[in-house]
Amino acid sequence: ALKQIKHPSIKFVLLSFGKSRAVVVSRAILLLILFFPGVSLAQAGGATLEKSALRDMNKHRWEKAEARLRKLLTREAVNPSARHALSVYYFHTDNPAYHLDSAYRYAVTALEDYRGLADKARGRLKRAALDSAVIAALRVEIETAAFQEARSQNSESAYLLFLSHFPSATQHKRAEELRNEVAYQIALEENTAEAFKRYVAKYPDSKRAGDAQL
Numbered sequence: 001a002l003k004q005i006k007h008p009s010i011k012f013v014l015l016s017f018g019k020s021r022a023v024v025v026s027r028a029i030l031l032l033i034l035f036f037p038g039v040s041l042a043q044a045g046g047a048t049l050e051k052s053a054l055r056d057m058n059k060h061r062w063e064k065a066e067a068r069l070r071k072l073l074t075r076e077a078v079n080p081s082a083r084h085a086l087s088v089y090y091f092h093t094d095n096p097a098y099h100l101d102s103a104y105r106y107a108v109t110a111l112e113d114y115r116g117l118a119d120k121a122r123g124r125l126k127r128a129a130l131d132s133a134v135i136a137a138l139r140v141e142i143e144t145a146a147f148q149e150a151r152s153q154n155s156e157s158a159y160l161l162f163l164s165h166f167p168s169a170t171q172h173k174r175a176e177e178l179r180n181e182v183a184y185q186i187a188l189e190e191n192t193a194e195a196f197k198r199y200v201a202k203y204p205d206s207k208r209a210g211d212a213q214l
Helices: 027-035 041-045 048-058 062-075 080-091 100-115 119-127 132-153 156-165 172-190 193-202
Strands: 002-005 012-017 021-026
Touching (some): 048 080, 080 100, 156 172
Antiparallel strands (some): 012 021
């Protein structure tokens, strides 16, 4: 039986084998099992600790999930799959430890770990439905969530924080434009020569720089 588990970033599926056995895997892994029957569940699901951690996340046992994943990293510092799972852990909105910066950091380091692997090790992960494209897609979703959070605050400081913490985000240019506009509105409210001078000094390339100098 298949049961879809809601998740803000990655869709998980619960594979149930009667009442006694259930394994949580990603949708990508499920498709791998269904369409490539030669791939075993053990190969597709990764290490036992990782599967247990995903089960724990599904059941909202957050501390246990984190402990299992950190144990994996202690055993093997270069571990893109464990780092990817930790990124998912921090990106899960039901998690009390939800933290976009941490989710992003683990997505970035997972990608770095993956790129540093030998071809054979990459091949093993790819057979388990984890590759650079999967990790990069998660990173993009985290960046998008961070940008949406900055937009909801719509303050100069929020955009500055986004720009400094998520430098590779596709929304980088848009965040700069929004930051500049918010800062200009602040200068307008103050409406002094000194306020406009500060604005031009901070954002000389802004589209509003010309207006501020009038």
